[in-house]
Amino acid sequence: MNRYPVWKYTIIVIVLLLGLIYSLPNFFGEAPAVQVSAAKVTSKVDEATLARVDAALKGAGLVPDLLTRDATSIRARFKTPDEQLKAKDVLQHTLVPDPADPGYTVALNLLSRSPGWLTALHAYPMYLGLDLRGGVDFLLQVDMKGAIDKKAESFAGDLRTVLRDKGVRSSPISRNGQTLEVTFRDAASAETARGLIADQFTDLAATVVQDGADYKLTATIKPEAARRLQDAALKQNITTLHNRINELGVAEPVIQQQGIDRIVVQLPGVQDTAKAKDILGRTATLEMRLVDESAEGRAAMSGSGPVPFGAERFNDRAGRPVIVKKQVLATGENLTDAQAGFDSQKQEPNVSLTMDAKGGRVMRDTSRENIGKRMAIVLFEKGKGEAISVATINGELGTRFQISGAMGIVEANDLALLLRAGSLAAPMDIIQERTIGPSLGADNIKKGFDSVMYGFAAIMVFMCIYYALFGLFSSIALAVNLMLLVALLSLLQATLTLPGIAAMALAIGVAIDSNVLINERVREELRNGASPQAAIHAGYDRAWGTILDSNVTTLIAGVALLAFGSGPVRGFAVVHCIGIVTSMFSAVFFSRGLVNFWYGSKKKLKSISIGTVWRPATDAATPAVTK
Amino acid sequence: MEFFRIHKTIPFMRHALVLNAISVITFLLAVFFLLHRGLHLSVEFTGGTVMEVAYSQSADVAKVRDVVGKLGYPDVQVQNFGTSRDVQIRLPASKGMSSAQQSAQVLEALKADDASVVLRGNEFVGPQVGEELTTNGLKALGMVVVGIMIYLAFRFEWKYALSTVLANLHDVVIILGFFAFFQWEFSLAVLAAVLAVLGYSVNESVVIFDRIRENFRRYRKMDTQEIIDNAITSTISRTIITHGSTQLVVLSMFFFGGPTLHYFALALTIGICFGIYSSAFVAAAIAMWLGVKREDLVKGPVKRDGDPDDPNAGAVV
Numbered sequence: 001m002n003r004y005p006v007w008k009y010t011i012i013v014i015v016l017l018l019g020l021i022y023s024l025p026n027f028f029g030e031a032p033a034v035q036v037s038a039a040k041v042t043s044k045v046d047e048a049t050l051a052r053v054d055a056a057l058k059g060a061g062l063v064p065d066l067l068t069r070d071a072t073s074i075r076a077r078f079k080t081p082d083e084q085l086k087a088k089d090v091l092q093h094t095l096v097p098d099p100a101d102p103g104y105t106v107a108l109n110l111l112s113r114s115p116g117w118l119t120a121l122h123a124y125p126m127y128l129g130l131d132l133r134g135g136v137d138f139l140l141q142v143d144m145k146g147a148i149d150k151k152a153e154s155f156a157g158d159l160r161t162v163l164r165d166k167g168v169r170s171s172p173i174s175r176n177g178q179t180l181e182v183t184f185r186d187a188a189s190a191e192t193a194r195g196l197i198a199d200q201f202t203d204l205a206a207t208v209v210q211d212g213a214d215y216k217l218t219a220t221i222k223p224e225a226a227r228r229l230q231d232a233a234l235k236q237n238i239t240t241l242h243n244r245i246n247e248l249g250v251a252e253p254v255i256q257q258q259g260i261d262r263i264v265v266q267l268p269g270v271q272d273t274a275k276a277k278d279i280l281g282r283t284a285t286l287e288m289r290l291v292d293e294s295a296e297g298r299a300a301m302s303g304s305g306p307v308p309f310g311a312e313r314f315n316d317r318a319g320r321p322v323i324v325k326k327q328v329l330a331t332g333e334n335l336t337d338a339q340a341g342f343d344s345q346k347q348e349p350n351v352s353l354t355m356d357a358k359g360g361r362v363m364r365d366t367s368r369e370n371i372g373k374r375m376a377i378v379l380f381e382k383g384k385g386e387a388i389s390v391a392t393i394n395g396e397l398g399t400r401f402q403i404s405g406a407m408g409i410v411e412a413n414d415l416a417l418l419l420r421a422g423s424l425a426a427p428m429d430i431i432q433e434r435t436i437g438p439s440l441g442a443d444n445i446k447k448g449f450d451s452v453m454y455g456f457a458a459i460m461v462f463m464c465i466y467y468a469l470f471g472l473f474s475s476i477a478l479a480v481n482l483m484l485l486v487a488l489l490s491l492l493q494a495t496l497t498l499p500g501i502a503a504m505a506l507a508i509g510v511a512i513d514s515n516v517l518i519n520e521r522v523r524e525e526l527r528n529g530a531s532p533q534a535a536i537h538a539g540y541d542r543a544w545g546t547i548l549d550s551n552v553t554t555l556i557a558g559v560a561l562l563a564f565g566s567g568p569v570r571g572f573a574v575v576h577c578i579g580i581v582t583s584m585f586s587a588v589f590f591s592r593g594l595v596n597f598w599y600g601s602k603k604k605l606k607s608i609s610i611g612t613v614w615r616p617a618t619d620a621a622t623p624a625v626t627k
Numbered sequence: 628m629e630f631f632r633i634h635k636t637i638p639f640m641r642h643a644l645v646l647n648a649i650s651v652i653t654f655l656l657a658v659f660f661l662l663h664r665g666l667h668l669s670v671e672f673t674g675g676t677v678m679e680v681a682y683s684q685s686a687d688v689a690k691v692r693d694v695v696g697k698l699g700y701p702d703v704q705v706q707n708f709g710t711s712r713d714v715q716i717r718l719p720a721s722k723g724m725s726s727a728q729q730s731a732q733v734l735e736a737l738k739a740d741d742a743s744v745v746l747r748g749n750e751f752v753g754p755q756v757g758e759e760l761t762t763n764g765l766k767a768l769g770m771v772v773v774g775i776m777i778y779l780a781f782r783f784e785w786k787y788a789l790s791t792v793l794a795n796l797h798d799v800v801i802i803l804g805f806f807a808f809f810q811w812e813f814s815l816a817v818l819a820a821v822l823a824v825l826g827y828s829v830n831e832s833v834v835i836f837d838r839i840r841e842n843f844r845r846y847r848k849m850d851t852q853e854i855i856d857n858a859i860t861s862t863i864s865r866t867i868i869t870h871g872s873t874q875l876v877v878l879s880m881f882f883f884g885g886p887t888l889h890y891f892a893l894a895l896t897i898g899i900c901f902g903i904y905s906s907a908f909v910a911a912a913i914a915m916w917l918g919v920k921r922e923d924l925v926k927g928p929v930k931r932d933g934d935p936d937d938p939n940a941g942a943v944v
Contacts, residue, residue: 131887139756431753440679440747447885454883455876462872499816502888505880506895509873510827516872520865546837549782550830556774557826561819564767566760567671572819614632 002536002600004593012593015585016480022487025114025125031065032084033111036091036104037073043103044414049095050074056094062087066116077111084108109252109269126490129497129571132445134438135268136276140241140428142261147233147426148226152178154336155204157357158399159219162200168192178226180204180219183211190215203229230260233426238263239417241280258566263428269438277430286332286419289324290366291374291390297323314378316387324376324387329366334359338419340412343404349412350404351389353419360399367397379418388418448501455505456482459512467519469609473594474515474587481511481579481586488578497571507579510554514587517543517550519610526613532605540592547588555580636860640852643912650909654797657804664807669814672761674754676718678730683743685711694736708886713747720754764818771825772796779829783836784923790913791832794905795825802897811890820894827873828902832910834862839911843921851919855911863907870899 036053038045050069057064057076062083064076078084088106095104112125130137156173159180163170170193171183184190190208194217197206203225208217221229238255241263245253254266270276291297292311299305300313300323307313311323337354355363367375370393377389391403407415459478463471485507489496522539530538558580561573599605639646670677691714692705700718708715718729730749737744772792779788802821806813838858846854877899881892 141753141755429753430751432756433749433751435746435749437679437745437747439681443885444887447883447888450883451876451880451888455879458875458879459872462875466868498887499819499891502816502880502884502891505876505884506823506873509876512872513830513869516865516869520868546830546834549833549837550827552778553775553829553833554823554826556778557771557822560767560770560774561822563770564763565815565819566763568815569819572816572823576823 002533002596004596004600008589009593009597012590015484015590019480019484019487021118021121022123022491023483025112025118025123026486026490028113028115028125030110031077031079031113032081033075033077033109034084034087034091035073035075035107035109036095037107038104045069045072045074045104049104052094053091056090057087060086060090062090066111075109075111077113124490124493126486126496127493128445129495129500130266130268130434130441131436131498131568132441132448132496133268134436134441135266136270137267137432137434137436138265138276138280138430139258139432140263140265140280141431142234142237142263143427143429144230144233144261148178148221148229149175150426151229152180152221154356155201155219155221156180158360159197159201161357161361161399162196163193166192166196168196178221181216182219183214183216185214187215190217193217234261234263236420237426237428239420241265245280262431280428280430286335287378287380287385288329288331288363289327289376289378290329290370291376292323292325293373312385314376314385314387316376316390322376322387322390324378329375330355330359330362332419334362335419338416340409340416341402342409343402346404348404349407349409350402351412351416351419352400352402355399355401357399360397363397363399363401367393367395371395377419389415444498448498448505452482452501452505452508456508459508463512463515466611468611469598470519470522470595471611473591473598474512474519476594477515477586477591478508478511480590481583482508484582484586485575485579488582489575494574494578495571496575497568499568499572500575503572503575503579507576507583510580511583511587513550514543514547514583515591517546518588518591522608522610523613526608526610527615532599532608536595536599536608540588540595544588547584551580551584633860633864636853636857637863638856639859639908640855640912640915643908643915646908647912650797650905653801653804657801657807660804660807661800664810666803666807666813667810668757669812670717670750670752671815672757672813673719674752674757675720676729677748677750678716678718678733678746679708679748680714680716680734680737681745681747682712682714682741686714688714690740691716691737694740695733698732698736760815767822768799768825771822775826775829779833779836782833783840784919786917786919786923787832787836787914790910790917791829791836791906793913794832794910795829795902797909798828798898798901798905799825801901802894805897806890806894811893814890816887816891817894820891821898824895824898824902828898828906831866831870831902831906834866835859835906835911836914838862839914839919847921851915851921855915859907859911866903866907870903874899 036045036049047069050067053074053076054067057067062078064078064087066075066077068075076087078087085108088108091106095106114123114125152175156175159182160173163182168189169185170189173180173182175181182193184193187208187210194206194208197204197217197219201219203221204219205222206217206219208215210216234257238257241255242253245255245265245267252268254264254268256264258264265280267276292300292308294308296305296308297311300307300311301321303321307323310327311325314322314324316322334356335353336356337352339352341350341352342348343350372392372394374390374392376387378385379388380386389403391405403415456478460475463474463478465471467474482504485504489500494500518539521543522535525535525538526532555577558573558577561569562577565573599608686707688705688707692703695703695705695716695718703719704715704717706715707713716733718733730746734744734746775795776788776792779791799821802824803813805811806817811817835858838861839855842849842854842858846857849857874896877892877895880888881896884892
């Protein structure tokens, strides 16, 4: 009766193997590494960069253990910190010839030492939270009202232009929060305006009411449009933050949305909060200017003459000089959107730009007089400008126009990203910040690890003494529980924090509950005179209901913490919940497997090793409780 | 080895009145301290700046307080943190000055006094975050209570659900009362511990109620009080062993976990101790006062006594 069919053992073996593989990377520790990432939105990390890094390292006689590239960075792992420092110098020298204008950041980092075959199986070590590795943590609140107000303002400008173009006479448009108000003299004008809004401004809902002799039109942003705007604003802010943080050269920044209007930024290893804040808050600026097409300008462009008066020299993305006029036509403020697209007529990728009303007007006036000439879009980062696009004006431009030609889909996407990176969609405030020094982080790891280890050891000793062989089975099950918990956390790439480690310790305490329940029940069955095999069977069977109850109630609390908790509480709750689930497997299914394996095949089992089973004497005259 | 060699049923419920009186007094004291002293909320709730600095030798807390006080922070809190060389400084949020400026200013002043001081960590929380944490904490508490009540009402009956939740809320209030009385810092980690205890100690009551149900079926001649006594007596051994082993880990956190886990472990310890007490004595007693009956749990045609295949049988331990 106490035998598992082969498939149950197969499941156990498979789960143990998987658990072992995915928890393994955590035990290899970390090795010094150098990480190369793009410092500017204009530089890219691709195969060519990888080849350069490889060549540079080879040239210096350095052989990295591992050289990998992912979407944003190249990492080279070394055996000793000495090699790491040398490699950093070499790469710095090769990739960043001009320290004033770095195209790449070369940062020191720590990389898991786990072998390649584990990485190939997507087995990575757990991601350590900031409280364990040290760094800065910001919580930013996005001012959504500000974003919507800004959008309403831009709608007001657009509407003004449209009404003027159509010759509809109206009062000036006033913006009251997110509502636009405009009055007309007659019903016909008001109706025309309403029609225009319904046609051209799908995000606005307009109503007309008679107000004395006048007709008052009120336009509000539709709720679904407002939601979409908020979403887009948050996404754009995150993108912009990504670009800015890249400059900091942080090895693995975390930039995540939290709730509907918050962004978490975690910068591991950064200690200088002031600089980090400075960079987070800065706005990159975008300027649209005309290229200087005069003879002097052309001469300067080919390098045979000085930069003419009233013009400036910038480099384009390929590093060629471009001479542009100093006069600024429009800035990033006037640019409301930039999207990569595809021109189906010409069969080529393009980038669609949307300007606000003011920008559109300037574009129209300028382009009309400068058809056939070139316009440059200059992105200023860290006070240095770069011409990210130089395009010939082919016709009269308006609020919407396209840049196309001589670019692939990748380039079009890059350009759109660069254009959008110029501004934040909505203002942001830092509402929480935390700095953890690296020594504090190392301390926390050690302390957390110690408490798990000593707690585990204490329980193991107690179980083995109190329940003998069954105690040993329970202890093994507990170790398996811990392994599965670590494996699952690694597999999910959950962030491990100090409260998470505390939850791990607590999970051990809760998991042993189930084994105590089972062992006590088995003893009780023995005490009542059941045969060893029957006692094992009944013990596991009857304890199951209670174990389920206790785990469900604990899980309810865990889920509540997960739902309403934030920050450290969440880290605790994730580990807590996963720990409960793994404990159901290890404490019941797995430990039963061990017991069945050991005792199941013994048909004439006389006794089992579960410690003393005390039976009350028949005369119950002794005191009620004795030890 | 066997710790508990209990010969016959211990008449716990004979003392129900005394035990309940003790509970009520402890509970009222806890409420009194909560209202009178209030919780010493951590910066996560109140908003403000916390700095952790380390000295090369034992730090003179009074001097640090003096130095910081001179900068115009009259109600600043300075205390040792972990070791005698580490000092934690809590500054209230001040208008017109960012947290980075605040901590830079304080650090400069401390450096002027003793050059060996190093900033180990720095934390700033805006006031709106704190408010949100409080509401979310209460929501989580509400969800746990409601979730557990529904589950127990489904598994048992509303009287059991109510008495369990009352008993466990009594634990929560007492934990908070301890924190208010000793003015221990109530942080987010402590909140997590309190909620975890709530979920964890409910299962004690479940075990006892399971046994009560089994006894109602098995011993038809016993009255309710005897049945409850018997249920508590026969489960007390495993209650103490399971809680004891959980407590082993919690103690390990208390001693080795460092200052961050200190209060977390403390809250769990109080929760576990009172959890044992309240599920055995408070929950069962309330259930008794509420008038649990055999008919509430044993429904339908009477089956053979102690039928192990009875699908209505709860788990037994």
